[in-house]
Amino acid sequence: MNQEALFAQIIDDVHQHGYAVIEQALPSSLTSQLLNTAQQQYDAFSPAGIGRRQEFQHNEQIRKDKTLWFSGHSQAEQDYIALMEALRLHINRHFFLGLFDYECHFAHYQPGDFYKKHYDAFKGRSNRVFTTVCYLNTPDEGGELVIYQPRSKLVARRVAPRCGTLVVFESELFMHEVLPAKQSRFSIAGWFRKNNSVAGFVDPPN
Numbered sequence: 354m355n356q357e358a359l360f361a362q363i364i365d366d367v368h369q370h371g372y373a374v375i376e377q378a379l380p381s382s383l384t385s386q387l388l389n390t391a392q393q394q395y396d397a398f399s400p401a402g403i404g405r406r407q408e409f410q411h412n413e414q415i416r417k418d419k420t421l422w423f424s425g426h427s428q429a430e431q432d433y434i435a436l437m438e439a440l441r442l443h444i445n446r447h448f449f450l451g452l453f454d455y456e457c458h459f460a461h462y463q464p465g466d467f468y469k470k471h472y473d474a475f476k477g478r479s480n481r482v483f484t485t486v487c488y489l490n491t492p493d494e495g496g497e498l499v500i501y502q503p504r505s506k507l508v509a510r511r512v513a514p515r516c517g518t519l520v521v522f523e524s525e526l527f528m529h530e531v532l533p534a535k536q537s538r539f540s541i542a543g544w545f546r547k548n549n550s551v552a553g554f555v556d557p558p559n
């Protein structure tokens with residue numbers, strides 16, 4: 354999918370539903386390089402919730418995955434960041450939002466790993482505006498992302514992880530969970546942030 358069509362689809366879907374799920378959003382050359390980069394650095398992955406955000410306790414009850422924040426050292430990471438940077442500017446233009454940066458990490462779920470229902474941001478307590486998730490491989494089964502309708506227990510969308518699929522949703526609006534993986538599952542989770550003064554507050558663990 355070319356970049357223009359991809360961005361137009363994301364804007365449209367987010368405008369209508371608050372979220373977008375786009376298959377084959379990323380070229381397979383990029384996803385395979387990103388997957389290689391993640392696998393090459395696999396020793397550096399650590400249990401989610403510890404590391405960069407020391408304030409949070411790692412809690413195996415809530416989530417069981419391993420993550421690695423982007424260093425930006427590889428070409429693949431730079432290409433992905435460049436794409437998200439272009440998307441950030443596009444979203445700002447269309448929704449008149451002052452999104453100012455993007456942060457992301459690789460994530461790996463082994464068989465049995467999950468991430469229970471959560472929000473990525475809490476109203477007035479976070480700078481996160483949009484969540485992005487991009488899948489780097491295609492497990493045969495398991496590890497679905499379930500997105501719930503705002504303020505409801507009803508499911509808005511179930512997403513089977515597929516290499517190249519990009520998911521975007523409003524971080525404060527959509528509770529979501531990752532069902533237990535049955536096979537190795539690699540992804541990139543990221544957040545577009547706004548610059549407001551919420552000093553003293555920290556984002557949920559990621």
Ligand SMILES: O=C(O)CCC(=O)C(=O)O
Pocket residue numbers: 460468473486497498529530531540542559
């Ligand atoms: O990997 C996914 O499908 C979602 C991950 C997620 O919810 C998160 O990292 O906050």
Ligand SMILES: [Fe+2]
Pocket residue numbers: 471472473484529
């Ligand atoms: Fe999340």
